[in-house]
Amino acid sequence: MRILHTADWHLGDRMGRIDRTEDLRRAVERVAKYCEEEKVDLLLVAGDLFSEMSRPDSLRESIEHLQAVFEKFLLEGGTILAITGNHDNENFCQTLRLVMNLAAPAVGDVGEVRTPGRLYLAANPTFLRLADRDGSLVQFLLLPYPTPTRYLRDVQTQRYGSLDEKNRHLQTAYAQKVRDFQQHPRFDPSQPTVLSAHIHVQGARLPTLFRISEQESIIFAEEDLPTNLSYVALGHIHQPHCLMERQHVRYSGSIERLDLGERFDEKSITVFNLGSDGLATDIEERPLPGTPMYDLEIFSPKDELPALGSTYPEGQRALVRYHLRYKASEDNLHEVLNELDRIFPRWYQRSWTEAGELGPALTVSGQGTGHKSFHDTVIDYLKEELANHDDAERDGIVRLAEELIAEESS
16 A cells, blocks of 8 residues: 655645635645655545634635545545644534535444545544555554543543643543554454554654644653554654654654744655555655745845845745834835835735834834734633633634634734
């Protein structure tokens, strides 16, 4: 079986005032092209298929685009397995899964062999099997991001007094679910097995976390991850890399640069072969071109603006944050901003300081100032205040705040 491992698509995402739809669609189309070029049997998406910032109309359009892009792959017998991540709307994904099963009913018992040629969305922990080209079975343990509604089934664990206690309950329940699948009567240790999970594993390469605080992030120990399987396909961390120096245990990374912390990342997908002997071989990365991102400080508009276009030749499509220093006695602010709009039409955050000789400097900002953007400050505050509330209620409030911020930014 030839498998393509990817994750963290975040369809429908925004960056400040900029809608990322076209950037992300180009990346998805490149993934589909790799499915064709690499003669892939299975596309495995390890979580965060959609952005939490997607509105209902954006979600519908994202699904329409997926249908158009992957229709040929599915009609030719390819299969898509996707799990949900922390940025996927849980209620929407559960509804989508139910609708797909209603439209094309599938055997749903644990460990059953599923029919190829369709999309399976694992919004809950799932154990299923698929047949390869020779009819041999491959087992898949699909573990979406750990949330209380997915993993905490008994009354005792559903009660927690703090974020730390909640995370401990989820860690325990997640590890137990992996053991339960491996002890299931249909699980065969001699068959090739792939585990896909959307989690943060200790030791992961972590320059930045994407819209989640270190306090919120549930960090799993390396021993919580079974490494004696054929392949472990991880999502959640956006930088592609292996864990524990094992080539078959890896994060694929996101398909696009999603914030300024990723501006130097080289994005990719991973392809590999899975033989009947249970070994993953020919594990290789394939590149995905990322959108350029710039973080600029302009000290002298009259001197620097004439050369900005040639200095940054990709300025028309780059995502840009800039801070402008100008002197009212020398620079016309309106004209300077208009020129910067022409050079960098996709700026997502900007601020400026009047640095004349009279009085203290006056700073004005767009899209937030300081170490955190306005968006991050509001969202972090809401998540902290609602830590002990029901997950669905908290996610609904945060999603509403995301929509309001996006409206104000547009």
